[in-house]
Amino acid sequence: MTKPATMKQIAERAQVSIGTVSHVVNGTAPVREKLRKRVLEVIAHLGYQPSQLARGLRRDTTNMLGMVIPDITNPFFPAVVRGVEDVAFNKSYRVVLCNTDNDPAKEKAYIDELRSYRPAGLLIIPASERSMSSELGYSIPQGIPLIFLDRRPLDWKGDAVMVANEEGAFQATQYLLKMGHTRMAMLSGPSHVTNAVERMAGFRRALAKNNVKITPEYVQETRFDRDSGYRSALRLLNMLPRPTAIFAANDMVALGALLAVREMGLRCPKDVSIIGFDDQDLCIFTDPALSSVHQSGYQMGATAARLLLERISGKKARPQQIVLPTELRIRNSVVAPHEMHPKD
Amino acid sequence: MTKPATMKQIAERAQVSIGTVSHVVNGTAPVREKLRKRVLEVIAHLGYQPSQLARGLRRDTTNMLGMVIPDITNPFFPAVVRGVEDVAFNKSYRVVLCNTDNDPAKEKAYIDELRSYRPAGLLIIPASERSMSSELGYSIPQGIPLIFLDRRPLDWKGDAVMVANEEGAFQATQYLLKMGHTRMAMLSGPSHVTNAVERMAGFRRALAKNNVKITPEYVQETRFDRDSGYRSALRLLNMLPRPTAIFAANDMVALGALLAVREMGLRCPKDVSIIGFDDQDLCIFTDPALSSVHQSGYQMGATAARLLLERISGKKARPQQIVLPTELRIRNSVVAPHEMHPKD
């Protein structure tokens, strides 16, 4: 029996009509107990599984949740996925994961195709703030609930779940300032991504509030990966005077910076303090343990999934833009700047 | 236009039959250039995407590759996924990711449902060596290409892609032995998972070859996550005499061990040497940098995906069990045992 059983076969074996089988499968109408049992038996016997394709075609929707993420290789995103999956699975939704590799073209390809599978909803961490904007040649999918996570398109007015990026970055920068740093650098993340922009804003606000002038060369735009952080940090570290503190837009970038520091024969935190963003699990293991702005990817995913499921079940409330908290986690990668302990 | 365009609409607008539209979409029959262009224009204009549901139902297969992994939270698996996705995407296949959380029941639920979506193929990292065995109440899906990765069901005779677990573990253990360790412990991973069993075998072989007796309490079965490694390491570290070296079945477990060492006020490697398996990116960042047996998750995924695509396109060659190499990467988490530098 190489082919899956169909409803028709079940119906024949159980001596009922195909409609009746459908009713017992879906509980969509009462069925006489005797028949019901017979049908259920045949189903169990044949290991029948309803064709999701046929069902989806007919119902014009499936139990899939389409999820689009930029980089599965950055552990922050798997954490988000995990959060989504945990709440989705329990409600009988399955998540279809698409990795865009931060490529808007790939993102478009994935989303377009995803739609043609008629998922019940979409969860998108956009590759860029211009993702899915009209300029990009396509618009927001209509008629299917959609939530943005972590970042959002510039003009998006619908549901979204993010974190307090500006505030988190502000806290981190404040802390650096309070430790006495003034030669403050930032590895900023991509300027076309909203959360990076917000983190940058927090950085700037803290500097302004403390009247420390921003040195333009000290803020370097990076991608959100380790290698990009590494290369930009190298640039930073070769400047004169050298910055004494680096705020990295995420932990991957911070790790790259750590690598650069080592490679230049410098020491963190003695020669340069570093602080990251995300507070991934590995922060407690690095040498030195990395101070970072904590956010919970799991919470973000779970929250978004819950909201999405509400939308799917028809809740019509007006759009929510949920902002989850961030919190500075202090470890060993920051110390007062060099000048303040001249004995070195 | 809230609903997706259908072929019928395209046909009407382009003044052709629906069959013709199908032919230009699929290149399944020559169409007069004039008509072809007209159809293509309408398609572009309406942003038509063929319904994958309808297509799948009709063709009895889709462009989806079902992929099942045990724990998206362990960075090794996302690396595998990335490898799969890279080769799949280029060939127009999409990967549907399912996270089983190492739960056989969840695994079964996912696989059963996956099948009803008629994916072109399946890539499975099984939760247990008994996954998909008949005892578990269901058998290997028929009629759809299937490849196991990383681990395999005990009696599986079909395609599989793994790494040289036994050999890698042997090398690691040899190295520890050569450094002078004799009180050798292992955090073994789950005994119901083939790669853990193989790693254990390598460990035992090395000990046997060097005539060092195995201390049964020194080998602790763990899960493959950090927390389990942490707890088991704590047990290990409280034994008298205390083992001087720990071989962890993967890096997550090794990290847990590192944590335990710290928490007990001990030092790695001075008091206890640790070596991991996987050689994840973070190994170079830990304190101390973690020695580990390298394997490439990306390669594993890419290799498996290539093999799967061959099967999908009908290649009938006999089953392949591909074994990728492993290689010991020495860093700073291992040193000669305490007794050998008694000055401490």
Added chain:
DNA sequence: TTGTATGCGTTATCAG
């Protein structure tokens, strides 16, 4: 080269 018609496996509507 193009059009027509059938069926893929379901669900849903409508009689009975």
Added chain:
DNA sequence: CTGATAACGCATACAA
């Protein structure tokens, strides 16, 4: 309560 039957959107065999 149960049984026919018509879509759902597409691919394909067959006719024209």
